[in-house]
């Protein structure tokens with residue numbers, strides 16, 4: 601059995617299926633860029649943590665994490681805080 605564009609997108613018309621397919625391609629490209637930026641952030645965060653640990657400090661700096669969480673919350677609202685917490689976990693591991 602053939603799977604049509606409408607089946608794949610959930611649209612009920614070929615016009616809507618075309619819009620959705622095009623927009624999904626843009627989302628996939630955006631997600632690739634977001635993932636790349638997250639990986640870049642992880643690398644920069646690792647440099648900071650390594651410098652602090654090598655100097656005798658701790659991996660985690662809670663006051664800075666509060667600033668990061670507040671930044672995301674101000675930009676994206678409450679879900680922004682959850683997103684920032686996941687980002688911080690990716691960058692410094694679980695605490």
Ligand SMILES: O=C(O)C(=O)C[C@]1(C(=O)O)C=C[C@@H](O)C=C1
Nearest residue numbers: 645648649660661664665691692
């Ligand atoms: O800014 C720092 O001091 C960092 O170590 C970076 C970072 C972050 O990824 O934003 C990671 C761990 C710290 O607990 C706080 C923030």
